[in-house]
Amino acid sequence: MTVSDGQGELKFGAGGKPITAKGESLWADAMRRLLRNKAAVVGGSIVILLFLAAIFAPVVAIKSFEEQVLKDQNTVPEWIISVFPSIEPYARINNDYPFGADYVGRDLFSRIVYGARISLSVALIGPIISMIIGVIYGSISGFFGGRVDNVMMRIVDILYAFPSLLFIILLMAFFRSTLTVIEEGTFAWYMAELDEALGGMFFIFVGIGLTAWQTMARLTRGQVLSVREKEFIEAAHTIGASNIRIMFKHILPNIMGPLIVAETLAIPGYISTEAFLSFIGLGVNPPTPSWGTLISDGSGVIRTYPSQAIFPALALAITMFAFNFLGDGLRDALDPRLRGTQ
Amino acid sequence: MGRYIARRLLYMIAVLLVVSIITFGLMHAVPGGPFDKEKPLPEEILANLNAKYNLDAPLWKQYILYMYDVTIPQFSTQEPTSALADDALLIFNVGSVWVRWMNFGPSYASRSRTVNDIFRDQLPVSFQLGVMALLVGLLIGMPLGVLAGLKQNTIFDYFGMGIAIIGVSVPVIVAGPLLIWIFGVALKWLPPTGWGAKPPYLLGFLPETGLTWEFFKYAIMPSVALGTGTSAVIARLTRASLLQTTREDYIRTARSKGLSERVVIGRHALKNSLIPVVTILGPLFAALVTGTFVTELVFGIPGMGKYFVTSITNRDYPVIMGTILLYAIFLVVANLVVDLTYAFLDPRIRFD
Numbered sequence: 001m002t003v004s005d006g007q008g009e010l011k012f013g014a015g016g017k018p019i020t021a022k023g024e025s026l027w028a029d030a031m032r033r034l035l036r037n038k039a040a041v042v043g044g045s046i047v048i049l050l051f052l053a054a055i056f057a058p059v060v061a062i063k064s065f066e067e068q069v070l071k072d073q074n075t076v077p078e079w080i081i082s083v084f085p086s087i088e089p090y091a092r093i094n095n096d097y098p099f100g101a102d103y104v105g106r107d108l109f110s111r112i113v114y115g116a117r118i119s120l121s122v123a124l125i126g127p128i129i130s131m132i133i134g135v136i137y138g139s140i141s142g143f144f145g146g147r148v149d150n151v152m153m154r155i156v157d158i159l160y161a162f163p164s165l166l167f168i169i170l171l172m173a174f175f176r177s178t179l180t181v182i183e184e185g186t187f188a189w190y191m192a193e194l195d196e197a198l199g200g201m202f203f204i205f206v207g208i209g210l211t212a213w214q215t216m217a218r219l220t221r222g223q224v225l226s227v228r229e230k231e232f233i234e235a236a237h238t239i240g241a242s243n244i245r246i247m248f249k250h251i252l253p254n255i256m257g258p259l260i261v262a263e264t265l266a267i268p269g270y271i272s273t274e275a276f277l278s279f280i281g282l283g284v285n286p287p288t289p290s291w292g293t294l295i296s297d298g299s300g301v302i303r304t305y306p307s308q309a310i311f312p313a314l315a316l317a318i319t320m321f322a323f324n325f326l327g328d329g330l331r332d333a334l335d336p337r338l339r340g341t342q
Numbered sequence: 343m344g345r346y347i348a349r350r351l352l353y354m355i356a357v358l359l360v361v362s363i364i365t366f367g368l369m370h371a372v373p374g375g376p377f378d379k380e381k382p383l384p385e386e387i388l389a390n391l392n393a394k395y396n397l398d399a400p401l402w403k404q405y406i407l408y409m410y411d412v413t414i415p416q417f418s419t420q421e422p423t424s425a426l427a428d429d430a431l432l433i434f435n436v437g438s439v440w441v442r443w444m445n446f447g448p449s450y451a452s453r454s455r456t457v458n459d460i461f462r463d464q465l466p467v468s469f470q471l472g473v474m475a476l477l478v479g480l481l482i483g484m485p486l487g488v489l490a491g492l493k494q495n496t497i498f499d500y501f502g503m504g505i506a507i508i509g510v511s512v513p514v515i516v517a518g519p520l521l522i523w524i525f526g527v528a529l530k531w532l533p534p535t536g537w538g539a540k541p542p543y544l545l546g547f548l549p550e551t552g553l554t555w556e557f558f559k560y561a562i563m564p565s566v567a568l569g570t571g572t573s574a575v576i577a578r579l580t581r582a583s584l585l586q587t588t589r590e591d592y593i594r595t596a597r598s599k600g601l602s603e604r605v606v607i608g609r610h611a612l613k614n615s616l617i618p619v620v621t622i623l624g625p626l627f628a629a630l631v632t633g634t635f636v637t638e639l640v641f642g643i644p645g646m647g648k649y650f651v652t653s654i655t656n657r658d659y660p661v662i663m664g665t666i667l668l669y670a671i672f673l674v675v676a677n678l679v680v681d682l683t684y685a686f687l688d689p690r691i692r693f694d
Contacts, residue, residue: 086528161357162364163632163669166650170365170662173654174372272513276636279515280651292515299519299640303527303534309519320511328507 026257026334033333040329046322054116061110063097066287069105076100080307090304099311102297108308111289112315118278118290119271119319121201122208126270127263129209134216135259139247141217142224153221156214164211168273171210172282175203199288204277208270219262223255257334264327268320275316291316343685350681354674361670362663366405369662376450376657395450408447408663415443431458446664451656457664460649465668466547467537468638468645471568472631474561478569479576479626482509484619486573487580491615492607494585502577509574514633517567518640525563532559535642564641568633572626580619587615617687624680628673 034040053060075094081087094101099108141152175195195202227233228251236246277283278292286293291312298309377383377391392398396407418440422428430442446457482505490502526534538560539549549557587593588611596606638647646665653661 158357158360161361161670161674163628163666163673165632165635166666166669169635169651169654170368170666174368177372177374268511272515275513275515279636280639295515295519299522302519302523306519306523306527310523313516313519317512317516320513321507324507324511 030257030330030333034329037329037332039325040333043322043325043329046318047326050116050319050322051120053113054120057110057113057117061107061113063107063110065106065110065114065289067106069101071105072097072101073103073105074101074301074305074308075105076305076307084306087305087307100305100307102294102308103301108294108311111294112291112312115289115291115294115312115315116319118199118201118284118288119274119316122204122270122274123267123319123323125205126208126212127267129205130212130216130266131259131263133209133213135220135252137213138217138220139224139251142221143228143243143247143251145225149221153218156217159214162211165276168207168211168277169280169282171207172203172277175206176282196285200283200285201288204274204283207277208273212266212270215266216259216262220255220259223258224251227251227254261327261331261334264323264330267323267327271316271320271323347678347682350678354678357674358667358670362409362667363405365663365666366401366408369657369659370401372657374657376659378657395448408660411445411447412664412667413444415441416445417441429456429458431461446668447660449653449658449661451653451658451661457660460646460661461664461668463541464644464646464649466541466543467539467643468631468634468647469547470539470549471561471564471634471637471643471645472627474565475569475572475630475634475637476623476627478565479572479630481573482570483573483576484580487577487619488584488612490577491581491584491588499581502581506574506577509570509577512570514567514571514636514640517570518564518637521563521567522641532563534563536560537643537645560643564637564643567640568630568637572630575622575626576619579622580615583615583618584611587611590614617684620687621680621684624676628669628676631672632669 034044072094074091075097076087076091077095077097077100078093080100081091081093097107097109099112102108102111137152137156141149191202233246233250236250241249274283275290275292275295278290279296281296283292284290294312295309295316298305298307298312302309375392375397376395377388382388383391389398396404399407416430419438421435421440422430422433422442428442429445431444431446433440433442435441444458446461448456449460486502486505490499493499522534525532538557539551542550544550544552551557588607593606593611596610597603634643634645635647635650637643638645639651649661650665652658653665
């Protein structure tokens with residue numbers, strides 16, 4: 001999180017109560033509280049470590065994640081046998097692979113490390129997309145109010161009635177099949193090419209964005225409604241500030257806290273959505289490793305080689321833990337009165 | 343109250359119409375048809391098949407025909423035969439008149455089963471799993487939340503909320519394989535996959551064998567895997583709501599009257615703090631019933647999940663459309679019921 005400048009005059013917390021006692025900015029104050037929260041610090045450190053591992057994946061995992069060494073398929077190192085004694089009758093020992101090799105002889109450790117790239121991209125891009133759509137939509141709705149607000153919010157209500165998991169499955173099926181048969185040079189073709197280049201991640205972002213922004217829009221609208229009647233907004237109107245300036249300069253900075261908290265707490269949901277889509281085969285394109293694909297592959301052999309499913313499952317769980325702890329900590333730091341309410 | 347319900351029902355119909363139009367459009371926008379095989383069918387046969395299922399008609403006409411079958415009840419004086427054309431999800435008689443309502447049409451992938459058959463056989467399984475998961479969520483979540491709320495900032499509170507974070511951090515695709523391995527493969531206590539109830543069902547949705555170990559031994563792992571996330575949500579909400587309630591004036595009044603702590607908490611605080619919990623049960627249950635899809639795939643349970651995913655790859659339009667519509671109906675009805683319960687629980691809320 002960045003500590004933004006030029007907001008020294010910001011004297012209002014999320015609920016409109018003065019928070020800063022010593023002229024300290026809201027963000028510096030929140031940062032101090034965040035660093036005092038042990039669980040959040042642990043979560044944050046894990047997140048940073050995960051990001052480092054994902055960025056420097058070629059250094060962390062020396063072996064290739066896609067090279068198939070058929071003679072090594074389903075081999076495990078000795079330490080795994082001591083943890084999972086039931087493997088012993090089936091397994092061939094090969095200490096070259098720290099977590100063993102999968103059913104076609106690919107290094108499981110490399111696949112998990114590279115898999116972090118997918119989950120973390122979703123953790124990074126998912127909030128950005130749903131923030132952009134949701135905040136723009138919600139602030140227009142809240143700022144103009146009246147009939148505009150009514151119509152816009154009814155649309156959100158209708159989208160809420162979609163069973164979102166079913167909808168995202170349908171959307172992914174639509175993207176995956178339609179855009180492969182269209183002619184070159186069109187907009188859709190460029191989107192499909194982009195998706196191809198990103199190993200299938202682009203449409204996952206679009207799918208998550210399209211189903212996740214409504215919550216953000218509702219939250220933003222509520223926040224805008226609560227702030228726009230405040231005196232300092234009235235003051236801005238009287239000195240002739242334009243709507244756009246008021247929106248960006250006065251309203252948005254004041255409602256950012258709750259929005260950031262909501263998005264951080266939504267990240268585990270995005271991560272598990274991607275993992276689920278990859279699990280059912282509508283996610284990333286093979287051989288790009290995603291934790292969902294790895295768990296799906298591993299589940300097939302769970303009776304014989306449980307480690308192949310359990311290691312990626314643990315990686316996914318640890319990542320979600322870390323983001324949840326960080327999100328909880330952020331919420332407490334940005335608005336201490338909300339502790340434990342969401 | 344009556345006017346409020348009428349308005350809500352009208353609104354629900356509008357929502358369902360929009361959902362059906364979007365789904366129909368999206369579904370038909372996916373290239374390829376239900377009869378595209380790797381070895382293409384002869385053109386005449388394809389034309390015949392398309393004509394049989396009205397797939398050669400313009401889209402708007404197909405949509406209207408479909409919606410007509412689903413929404414308009416059919417009356418006849420003769421008992422419907424078992425022919426596919428006579429099938430419907432709801433068939434019942436009022437006196438001598440037979441009513442057939444909600445015909446979701448044939449399944450393109452199967453000659454012998456209609457979408458109604460699929461719903462009749464598979465939906466109860468998803469429903470049983472959803473109910474079980476909600477029970478797990480309530481049984482774990484409420485006590486944890488109450489304990490944490492009553493003993494705020496003690497070891498109980500931290501323990502309860504720690505469990506809650508674990509609950510939300512372990513999605514079904516993580517919990518599933520772990521549980522299967524521990525209890526199904528390593529300890530061999532429970533069957534790793536499958537489901538204990540088969541059609542026909544008691545009253546249309548209950549397992550015929552009754553709620554015996556035969557049913558539970560299959561249901562325990564999937565419902566725990568699915569329900570832990572819910573239990574976390576319920577625990578956090580119960581705690582927050584209880585904390586807020588215990589600071590209300592009427593609780594102070596109750597205490598100052600000299601009522602025992604047990605009565606104050608049991609009769610006054612707990613009951614009132616449950617209102618927000620009840621309101622979230624509708625959306626939670628709806629989320630659970632759609633969430634069963636993942637769980638069904640992980641545990642190999644013969645519910646709607648598998649049918650929905652394969653129907654999309656097969657372009658089995660009636661199955662896709664029917665499933666999404668049915669779940670959307672379920673979602674809006676659940677929300678309406680919750681709003682009405684809300685008014686019932688809190689007399690301050692009126693719908694005028």
